[in-house]
Amino acid sequence: MLSERRLEVLRAIVQDYVGTEEPVGSKALTERHHLGVSPATVRNDMAALEEEGFIAQPHTSAGRIPTDKGYRLFVDRLAGVKPLSSPERRAIQNFLDDAVDLDDVVARTVRLLAQLTRQVAVVQYPSLTRSTVRHVELLSLAPARLMLVVITDTGRVEQRHVDCPAPFGETSLADLRARLNSRVAGRRFSDVPLLVQDLPESFEQEDRGTVSSVLATLLETLVEETEERLMIGGTANLTRFGHDFPLVIRPVLEALEEQVVLLKLLGEAKDSGMTVRIGHENAHEGLNSTSVVSVGYGSGGEAVAKLGVVGPTRMDYPGTMGAVRAVARYVGQILAES
Amino acid sequence: MLSERRLEVLRAIVQDYVGTEEPVGSKALTERHHLGVSPATVRNDMAALEEEGFIAQPHTSAGRIPTDKGYRLFVDRLAGVKPLSSPERRAIQNFLDDAVDLDDVVARTVRLLAQLTRQVAVVQYPSLTRSTVRHVELLSLAPARLMLVVITDTGRVEQRHVDCPAPFGETSLADLRARLNSRVAGRRFSDVPLLVQDLPESFEQEDRGTVSSVLATLLETLVEETEERLMIGGTANLTRFGHDFPLVIRPVLEALEEQVVLLKLLGEAKDSGMTVRIGHENAHEGLNSTSVVSVGYGSGGEAVAKLGVVGPTRMDYPGTMGAVRAVARYVGQILAES
DNA sequence: TCCTGGCACTCACCGGTCGTGAGTGCCAGC
DNA sequence: GCTGGCACTCACGACCGGTGAGTGCCAGGA
Numbered sequence: 001m002l003s004e005r006r007l008e009v010l011r012a013i014v015q016d017y018v019g020t021e022e023p024v025g026s027k028a029l030t031e032r033h034h035l036g037v038s039p040a041t042v043r044n045d046m047a048a049l050e051e052e053g054f055i056a057q058p059h060t061s062a063g064r065i066p067t068d069k070g071y072r073l074f075v076d077r078l079a080g081v082k083p084l085s086s087p088e089r090r091a092i093q094n095f096l097d098d099a100v101d102l103d104d105v106v107a108r109t110v111r112l113l114a115q116l117t118r119q120v121a122v123v124q125y126p127s128l129t130r131s132t133v134r135h136v137e138l139l140s141l142a143p144a145r146l147m148l149v150v151i152t153d154t155g156r157v158e159q160r161h162v163d164c165p166a167p168f169g170e171t172s173l174a175d176l177r178a179r180l181n182s183r184v185a186g187r188r189f190s191d192v193p194l195l196v197q198d199l200p201e202s203f204e205q206e207d208r209g210t211v212s213s214v215l216a217t218l219l220e221t222l223v224e225e226t227e228e229r230l231m232i233g234g235t236a237n238l239t240r241f242g243h244d245f246p247l248v249i250r251p252v253l254e255a256l257e258e259q260v261v262l263l264k265l266l267g268e269a270k271d272s273g274m275t276v277r278i279g280h281e282n283a284h285e286g287l288n289s290t291s292v293v294s295v296g297y298g299s300g301g302e303a304v305a306k307l308g309v310v311g312p313t314r315m316d317y318p319g320t321m322g323a324v325r326a327v328a329r330y331v332g333q334i335l336a337e338s
Numbered sequence: 339m340l341s342e343r344r345l346e347v348l349r350a351i352v353q354d355y356v357g358t359e360e361p362v363g364s365k366a367l368t369e370r371h372h373l374g375v376s377p378a379t380v381r382n383d384m385a386a387l388e389e390e391g392f393i394a395q396p397h398t399s400a401g402r403i404p405t406d407k408g409y410r411l412f413v414d415r416l417a418g419v420k421p422l423s424s425p426e427r428r429a430i431q432n433f434l435d436d437a438v439d440l441d442d443v444v445a446r447t448v449r450l451l452a453q454l455t456r457q458v459a460v461v462q463y464p465s466l467t468r469s470t471v472r473h474v475e476l477l478s479l480a481p482a483r484l485m486l487v488v489i490t491d492t493g494r495v496e497q498r499h500v501d502c503p504a505p506f507g508e509t510s511l512a513d514l515r516a517r518l519n520s521r522v523a524g525r526r527f528s529d530v531p532l533l534v535q536d537l538p539e540s541f542e543q544e545d546r547g548t549v550s551s552v553l554a555t556l557l558e559t560l561v562e563e564t565e566e567r568l569m570i571g572g573t574a575n576l577t578r579f580g581h582d583f584p585l586v587i588r589p590v591l592e593a594l595e596e597q598v599v600l601l602k603l604l605g606e607a608k609d610s611g612m613t614v615r616i617g618h619e620n621a622h623e624g625l626n627s628t629s630v631v632s633v634g635y636g637s638g639g640e641a642v643a644k645l646g647v648v649g650p651t652r653m654d655y656p657g658t659m660g661a662v663r664a665v666a667r668y669v670g671q672i673l674a675e676s
Numbered sequence: 677t678c679c680t681g682g683c684a685c686t687c688a689c690c691g692g693t694c695g696t697g698a699g700t701g702c703c704a705g706c
Numbered sequence: 707g708c709t710g711g712c713a714c715t716c717a718c719g720a721c722c723g724g725t726g727a728g729t730g731c732c733a734g735g736a
Contacts, residue, residue, distance in 0.1 A: 025699050038709055043700070061699050061715045101498075103567075137487065139473055149475070149487060151497065157487070159495045160439070229441075235573060236591035253574035363728050376680055381729070399686045399728050 008035060009045045010054055011078045014066050018314055023063030068279035068313060071291070075276050075317050082318035084326050088116070092327060096334050102126070102156055106231050109307065109331050114234025116323040119311035120256065122294075124230045124266055126156065126304040126335065133184045133192065138177045138214065143167045146210075148217055152189075153299070162217045165209035172207050176214065189222055228263060228305070232256055241312050251286030256310070261286075266306040269294045274321055279313045289313060293320050297328035299335035307331070346373060347383045348392055349416045352404050356652055361401030406617035406651060409629070413614050413655050420656035422664045426454070430665060434672050440464070440494055444569050447645065447669050452572025454661040457649035458594065460632075462568045462604055464494065464642040464673065471522045471530065476515045476552065481505045484548075486555055490527075491637070500555045503547035510545050514552065527560055566601060566643070570594055579650055589624030590648070599624075604644040607632045612659055617651045627651060631658050635666035637673035645669070 012033040016024040026039040026046060035042065046064055049055045054070035057063070066074065084092075095112055099105040106123050113121035137149040146162040179202070183195045196218070200211045235256065238249045255261050261284050268283070269275035274295045280288050291313045296303025307328055309320060350371045354362040364377040364384060373380065384402055387393045392408035395401070404412065422430075433450055437443040444461050451459035475487040484500040517540070521533045534556070538549045573594065576587045593599050599622050606621070607613035612633045618626050629651045634641025645666055647658060 023699090027699075039699095040710070041708055044708085047701080057700085059715090059717065062717075063699065135477055135479065135485065137475055137477055139475055139489075141473070147473070147489065149489075149495065151485065151487075157495050157497045159489065233595060236588060236595055239588040239591065250574060250577040253577065257571060257574060361728090365728075377728095378680055378682090379678085382679085385730080395729085397686090397688065400688070401728065 005035070005037070006045045006049060007073075007078060008033075009042055010049055010066070010070060011074060013046075013049075013055060013064060014070065014074045014078075017065055018316055021314065023058055023065050025063035028063070066314075068281065071278045071313055071317070072281075075278070079318045079321075081274075081325060082322040084116075084322055089326065092116075092330050096330050099334065105331065105334055107233075109327060110231050110233035113307065113309055113323065113327050114237060116327070117309045117311065117315075117320050118234075118240070119237050119309045119315065119320065120232060120234045120252075121307070121309050122230060122232050122256075122262055122266070123307040124228055124263070124305040126152075126298075127228050131156075131304050132186055132188050135185060136177070136180050136218070138173055138180070140168070140170065140173055146173075146214065148214060148221070150218070150221060158221050160217050160221055162210075162213050164213060166206060168207060168210045172203070172210075176203070176207075176211060180214075192222060193219055230259060230262060230266075232262070234309075237311075248289055252290060252310070255284055255286035265292060266294055266308065269296075269306060269308070271296055271303055274325060275308075276317065276321070291315055291317075293317075293324050295324050295328045297332045297335075299332060304335075343373070343375070344383045344387060345411075345416060346371075347380055348387055348404070348408060349412060351384075351387075351393060351402060352408065352412045352416070355403055356654055359652065361396055361403050363401040366401070404652075406619065409616045409651055409655070410619075413616070417656045417659075419612075419663060420660040422454075422660055427664065430454075430668050434668050437672065443669065443672055445571075447665060448569050448571035451645065451647055451661065451665050452575065454665070455647045455649065455653075455658050456572075456578070457575050457647040457653065457658065458570060458572045458590075459645070459647050460568060460570050460594075460600055460604070461645040462566055462601070462643040464490070464636075465566050469494075469637075469642050470524055470526050473523060474515070474518050474556070476511055476518070478506070478508065478511055484511075484552065486552060486559070488556070488559060496559050498555050498559055500548075500551050502551055504544060506545060506548045510541070510548075514541070514545075514549060518552075530560060531557055568597060568600060568604075570600070572647075575649075586627055590628060593622055593624035594648070603630060604632055604646065607634075607644060607646070609634055609641055612663060613646075614655065614659070629653055629655075631655075631662050633662055633666045635670045635673075637670060642673075 009029070012029055012035070013024050016029065016032060026042040029035070029042055030037070030039050046055065049070070050057070050064065053067060054073060055064040056067050058065065092112060096105065096108055099108050102125070106125060109123045110121045113123070132153045133150065134153045135151045137151070139147045139149070141147050141161070144164040144167050146164060146168065147159060148162055149157060149159045151157050179199065180196070183199070184192050187195060196215050199215060200208045203211050235253065238252060241249055265277075265282065265284065265287070269277070274293065277292045279291060282288060282290065282292060287310070289312065290310050292308055292310050294306050294308030296306050298304040308324060311320065347367070350367050350373070351362050354367065354370060364380040367373070367380055368375070368377050384393065387408070388395070388402065391405060392411060393402040394405050396403065430450060434443065434446055437446050440463070444463060447461045448459045451461070470491045471488065472491045473489045475489070477485045477487070479485050479499070482502040482505050484502060484506065485497060486500055487495060487497045489495050517537065518534070521537070522530050525533060534553050537553060538546045541549050573591065576590060579587055603615075603620065603622065603625070607615070607630075612631065615630045617629060620626060620628065620630060625648070627650065628648050630646055630648050632644050632646030634644050636642040646662060649658065
């Protein structure tokens with residue numbers, strides 16, 4: 001088992017390395033942190049920490065840098081979550097309060113996260129499946145062509161065309177619109193299929209085809225939009241990544257462009273509480289030299305989507321975690337209000 | 339005036355430099371291109387071209403590289419637009435045909451452009467001001483709360499809440515909906531303000547307040563959405579930019595994050611035909627080492643928005659221009675069909 | 677007048693050598 | 707179990723000379 005002081009040494013190494021980006025040696029450590037022991041003692045501790053795999057040396061006769069395992073221990077046992085200062089909190093709130101619609105909320109959130117953490121920010125749009133239907137609207141575009149609009153409680157709007165097998169009168173349209181809304185308004189998207197399945201039967205023979213088409217399109221919208229969208233920002237922060245450039249950031253940029261990869265990444269994170277994935281803990285190879293800090297957010301108590309940041313494993317974990325958590329809270333509030 | 343052969347030499351220099359990314363010397367030039375003259379002659383021509391500012395040497399006793407002015411001459415007088423191969427054309431069409439909605443069209447276009455040109459792609463969403471209104475829908479959410487939905491001919495949907503000064507009956511709602519649509523459906527967004535200004539007067543006194551609120555919101559949507567959105571992709575291609583990394587791509591990434599900058603960039607381009615801005619011709623400082631190739635696209639004969647790519651000044655202009663033009667055409671077709 | 681071959685010159689690049697210093701491991705003593 | 711001392715390692719930067727691609731210039735020929 002690692003003694004208390006060795007953990008302290010590890011913490012000091014992580015902090016110094018995060019600050020300077022350079023391998024940290026025993027002498028510098030004792031000078032910057034008052035550990036109360038000599039460099040020689042620290043050297044012994046370092047040897048032990050290296051033995052256990054928490055730190056490593058890039059070359060013989062260089063200082064040590066933390067390994068993924070070292071960061072993991074640091075995050076789990078040594079680091080708290082650094083709360084934001086109150087001016088920061090106020091700035092967040094003001095900035096988000098000005099948002100005019102859902103797109104704007106998401107866009108502002110991305111900017112905010114990227115600026116606060118000086119890293120790449122990723123924000124998932126509130127998911128359709130977990131949110132509820134506010135309203136379904138049907139419009140007639142042409143005699144045998146309808147438009148279906150679905151509005152969710154998070155302010156998202158989806159729209160689809162429906163080609164009808166037969167002309168559909170205004171009366172029937174109003175009827176269908178009313179019945180559809182009375183069944184699904186306020187209900188969760190995931191419950192919709194069950195709620196509408198017997199709807200065609202209650203219509204005249206001649207209209208059933210059209211009603212079925214509308215329902216099919218509605219359900220299809222549901223399925224398609226389960227592939228969620230997301231927005232990223234702050235990629236310019238990647239340039240502060242390290243010295244050995246292109247090789248590191250190339251795969252990261254590629255991964256960030258693959259929405260599928262990112263969605264999977266966020267999907268793997270815990271639904272509640274904050275998740276930190278460090279280096280090789282990330283399944284995707286391109287992200288092996290990055291850490292991902294993510295957390296769910298939502299309008300009520302329940303998380304409807306996730307947001308987070310992607311940065312070098314050598315990041316300021318307490319600060320990043322604090323910023324991510326705070327932003328998620330405020331976004332949740334904003335969504336609840338609107 | 340530059341002789342025919344000197345122009346030929348410039349063309350050869352641009353082509354070789356684009357291919358190899360290395361300064362090109364007189365000997366290599368005569369070997370790769372059958373110019374019919376000796377290296378010594380080419381050297382004289384090069385000296386003249388340098389004198390005129392079309393090429394430069396990074397150091398004494400190195401080959402020459404084209405300057406921005408050299409690329410400009412190349413693009414204007416020496417390079418054609420390389421048409422895509424027919425398999426490429428088919429691939430584009432197939433890929434775009436599968437798009438399900440406007441977001442998807444834009445997203446696919448970005449991917450396509452980025453892949454074809456191996457550069458950063460930028461696609462502007464079809465603009466509301468230049469497109470027409472397909473339908474306006476009004477829904478009652480609560481006794482004194484309405485939702486306004488605007489649907490454009492390019493498939494874009496915008497939605498806003500309206501708080502009414504007084505309760506608004508279903509009959510009045512249907513009435514307003516009908517009158518609103520009869521006036522604006524099929525009209526350009528920019529014409530809407532004039533078309534609706536006298537609408538409140540034709541309603542009962544008690545409803546006028548609400549009608550005015552609805553119209554105000556409608557016009558506000560118009561103004562807000564004149565700030566257009568855009569989508570970018572292919573940023574990973576920036577890693578192929580050059581050897582001297584962070585210093586070059588940092589400002590480019592920053593510029594790309596500023597939608598305002600990009601919109602201005604696209605806005606400065608000609609409305610019809612293709613625009614190529616080379617290096618320092620770009621107003622934004624961060625893009626001084628890049629070239630931007632852009633073109634308008636639209637569903638009819640008229641351009642409703644622009645798309646383009648951002649890449650190093652040392653890019654394959656004929657190929658890039660060909661790809662950009664072809665993609666713009668197909669996107670226009672797709673939009674016209676939907 | 678324009679092109680060509682020849683020639684001397686420049687200078688970035690590459691590989692090797694060497695001194696410096698931060699950092700280490702080990703050990704004997706407190 | 708901590709400490710000071712000591713020998714060792716090795717990345718890094720500076721220096722240096724050889725190599726070769728490339729240049730500018732010039733005199734001679736079509």
